[in-house]
Amino acid sequence: MVFQLEKVNEAIRRRVPPLTSIPLPRSVDQRILEKRWPVTELAPPPPGSGLKPILGDAGPPLIGHSLDFMRYGPSFALRRFQLYGPISWAHSLGRPMVTLGGPEATSIALINKDKAFSQGGWRALIDTFFHRGLMLLDFDEHMSHRRIMQQAFTRQRLTGYVDQMGPTLREGVQAWGGQERPRLYWLLKQLTLDVATRVFMDQRSGKDADRINRAFVDSVRAATAVVRYPVPGGRWAAGVNGRKLLERYFADNIGRARRSEGDDLFSALCHARSEDGEQFGDDDVINHMIFLMMAAHDTSTITSTAVAYFLAKHPEWQERARAESLALGDEVPDIEALEKLETLDLVIKESLRLVAPVPSMVRTTVRDTEVLGHHLPAGTMVGVSPFLNHFSADHWSNPFDFDPERFAEGRREDKSHRFAWVPFGGGAHKCIGLHFGTLEVKALLHEMLRGYTWTVPRGYEVKWDYVSLPVPVDGLPVELRRR
Structure with missing residues (x-):
């Protein structure tokens, strides 16, 4: 050759x-x-x-x-x-x-008809800190765990989660008042951590919640460590210690959660049963809780940051979204009220297109296979890139422009191909918490729109750091003004 x-x-x-x-x-x-x-x-x-x-x-x-x-x-x-x-x-x-990249290649890996693609790529990167999380499981075992976990994300459960997160978000957003030029990403990250500990574990703010939050942050950061060995003071060591702390916390509290009939996710996973009566053991609950806490707060932080950025850059969309939020009145919105916020829905979808929270979905081939007529050998690490789907001129008009109307009825450019828009993945591993995440981002932005207007300087362009998941390098400074 x-x-x-x-x-x-x-x-x-x-x-x-x-x-x-x-x-x-x-x-x-x-x-x-x-x-x-x-x-x-x-x-x-x-x-x-x-x-x-x-x-x-x-x-x-x-x-x-x-x-x-x-x-x-x-x-x-x-x-x-x-x-x-x-x-x-x-x-x-x-x-x-x-x-x-592109919808056709993506569909082969994510639908995975011949089961040639495993989650081994993710295990190689993050198993030390998120051992046996749902995203790291394969094939029949994954489907068995997913059927059980789905019971923690039913409509009834989501309604309860929204009712719990609403007051936490309102209180947290109102507390931003004295900061004129905050780094918005860090405010949002703390707030989504607070929601995760409140909704997932029924844990209020305080020393325990702060320790749990720190442990999650250390575990997430450790996955991108250059020195992948527990050197004292290093990122990897902090992640290992964070994982141990989280395991101890959930192990110490799992008895209470199994006896409880609470509305938090910890209790829901303890009581979840599939239609066949399958139930998680203690180790499974602990592993899934640690993974779900990471997945929920990181992706929600990135998405809400991207939405806030685009609303700052496009004040006409901020005003349009604010009008719908104000029309709901002063009550903390329930799930039905959040679903009425159609403008936010359009903006969130467009923000997910332009800034995919997970920039690569990693797989490993377990056997020789072929993709679009190309030979892909066994044992190869594969990354599915949402960017290449989301910026395809064959599927999106002016793909680099911010245009939420592309998702409106009558256009629905996301329907140009089943895999043109894949911020939540697809196939058997499609994000199980996508509805929860969307509702959380909507509820958070609703509170921001009610309480503040925010802008960025003319000509400002955010720079995203893709070392792990996309994070604004400068923390996204904004001009924040109370309404």
Whole structure:
């Protein structure tokens, strides 16, 4: 294949579109994205298979493209798509990694008809801290656990969770009053942690809640540690200690939760039974609680931050959403009231499109398979990239523009393909808490709209850090004014 690869390298040099076709943040170093590396095959296809090899490049020696993924996020992903199309490989995180992008490639991995894709990719990254969480389980075991857990996310349960989170959100948002230029991300992160401890564990604020919150933060941060060994004072060690603290807390309190008929998630998981009468053991409840606490507060923080940012950049949408919130009156809204906030619903969906909270859904192949006519060998780490679906000009009009109306009835661009919009994943592993998360973000933004107006300076563009999940590098400073 040497001769053919030389031809491929030359063809790519000739046909690559200009980088200016991708809207780039000012922080992106265009020289790095323009750099050409020799194109090579991931692995030769089996003789006579008729399959094509997956093409890509290793990038810089030793580090590969790890830092490019982390620094440039969607800009880097879109450039790779320009170079190689919907399937390519790169050296990242110390090993070859294949990226699948676009609705067709995405559907193969997420629907996973031949069960060739496992959750082993996630286990390699975060199992130390979120051992046997639902997202890390595979196939029949995953479906068994999901059937039980679904009983904790029924309409009746969601109604109770909304009733619990409402007062916590109102009190927390009102307490922001004295800060004129806060770093909004950090305010939202603390608030979603408070909601998680209140709704998930029936734990009020205080020393215990603060310790639990700190342990969750340490566990989440540890997954991106460069030194992946418990060196004292290091990020990995803090995560290991945080995990131990969380295990002790839930183990000490699981007896109370099993005796309780409370409305919190901890009690719900203790009592949940599938239609076949299956129930979680104590270890399963503890593992799922630790994972769900992480998943709930991190994604809700990122989504509410993105929504608040776009509402600051587009004050006409902020006023339109505020009018609907004020029309609900002064009562803390219940689930039916939140579902009436149609403008917020549009803005949340568009924010999830532009800033996907999980920038890559990681899988590992457990057998040789094929994707769009390409040979994908067993044992390969695979990342499904929502960016490439969310910015596809084949499925979205002016895909880089903020345009919530694209989700309104009559347009529904998200219906252009089943996997055009995938902020919650898809297939058997589609986020089980997507309705809870959406309701939490709606309730939080509703309280912000009632109490404040907020703006950012003209010309301000947020810079997202993609080292783990997208976080605003500067914390998103805003001008916050009481109404």
